[in-house]
Amino acid sequence: MLKISNVEKTFNPGTINEKKALNGINLHIEKGDFVTVIGGNGAGKSTMLNMIAGVHPVDCGSIVIDGIDITHLPEYKRAKYLGRVFQDPMTGTAADMQIEENLALAARRGKRRTLRTGITSGERAEYKELLKILGLGLEERLTAKVGLLSGGQRQALTLLMATLKKPKLLLLDEHTAALDPKTAKKVLEITEEIVSKDKLATLMITHNMHDAIKYGNRLIMMHEGRIIVDVKGEEKKKLTIAQLLELFEKASGSEFASDKVMLSKNRE
Amino acid sequence: MEILVQLLNALPGSFSQGLIWGIMAIGVYVTYRILDVADLTVDGSFATGGAVAVILILNGCNLWLAMLIAFIAGLLAGAITGLLHTCMGIPVILAGILTQLALYSINLKIMGKANQSVNVNKTDLLVSLRWVKELAFRNPLITVGVVLLFLILALYWFFGTEMGCAIRATGINLNMSRAQGINTNFNKVLGIMLSNGLVAFSGAFLAQYQGFADVKMGQGAIVIGLAAVIIGEAVFGKIFKNFALRLLSVAFGSVIYYIVIQTVITLGMDANLLKLLSASIVAVFLAVPYWRAQYASRHMRKQKGGKENA
């Protein structure tokens, strides 16, 4: 389904700020795989997702989705195949547009935008039903500006937008990191529900080891621009945090260093 | 008393002029508010509109066709700025300045000299300041008013279409737009084109109204446009929420601007100082949201501090 081969990325090459963010990434994801991604600060997790999404061009390697080589497609063209939710709740929605307008924009992802009306009345009814699934009361506020919503509501809406037109691959970059624990849990539950309902192939970055283990059927760990741990199936189901840390230390030869992850470990 | 009579006398004129510039201001609104870029092409494209219309009319072209071609000329001018920005990576302000400068030469070439007049006694025109006090359909207030309403409705429709929504989204959030498959570069170009089309259209009206086109007629147009947007929002922002009404408030903002200008002139202010006055007013109004935010955050901090001390 998704096949990443030998992707490398160096930021600011040839300057003192040169930074090798991806150092030969190889990843093969099957249809319906829900992969959680974990790793320390600056490990290259976001960069990997951004490469798939086309935010920055790759230095070398290739990215193929469902047999379509998207390595050199501009970001807006790949959007046809991808659903994305970002870490910052502000990023995923247009604050100054209504909830229904945001959904209508998302419903037209990958289609030519014409002079037909931007949102039909049939769509409105449909969105109302969809928003009910979130259980946040947004179905009563279709014409409210998204800027008025809380971070959690915005993330839930972004999730709905990302999956409104079923994407081939869903990319979640710490999409609950900016939320309070209770809201984060709720958004994660909604995520789980949507992903399993549509059997979406998903890549979810998280800094919470507990979540990384709890959700999905596969877990990968990144370090210095490489994927160093890849756990699937039964093994993944039985994984514990202690085992995970051990795996990491063995594979990387260093301590797991992430202030964020340490915090979430303490919470457990 | 005499001054009051003078003011009342000048009112229809300022009103008409305000409405004509109101079309230009709506063009500025499209870039400044919807697309969230400051496009300085307008100073040039406004004169382009006037120049194109006057030359076509002098050559016997149908008046409405001349207006349409002026609009298209504006679209092209906007396309240049848009492409300089998106394809050549030039910051949009600089791209606008470059186009504006280039247009100065082009406008001279279109007219063959620095200004061209059209005499309303010899040629049919759509609007003329001669008619501002007539109770007739050709009164510019009626002609421009009707066209303005039509344009507002057309824009209201357009920004509700899939294409229009994509332009709005591009102006609000580039990352989100791309993630939703919107070609943001294309939409920026489209928005800047539409804006300059409206600006040139307005220039075509003004040239007929005043009876001539001049290469310098657009000088400071961006400031007038911004002033109209800001005044319109300040005065009507609380009551006009609907998009069509917001566009209308921009046109009203322009009318208010011209009435104020006319008033200070009538009261004896040196006309040479007008541009200084306009620039100062716009500068202050642009600063207000910034000051307000600063004040609010300081206020918040104080309140918080107060609570902690208590």
Ligand SMILES: Nc1ncnc2c1ncn2[C@@H]1O[C@H](COP(=O)(O)OP(=O)(O)OP(=O)(O)O)[C@@H](O)[C@H]1O
């Ligand atoms: N646009 C950019 N320009 C320059 N350097 C960048 C850019 N994006 C990322 N980097 C660098 O690349 C490295 C990998 O960053 P990335 O954001 O992928 O890490 P991450 O694994 O997502 O970390 P975190 O957990 O902190 O989000 C970091 O050293 C970062 O500073």
Ligand SMILES: [Mg+2]
């Ligand atoms: Mg990251």
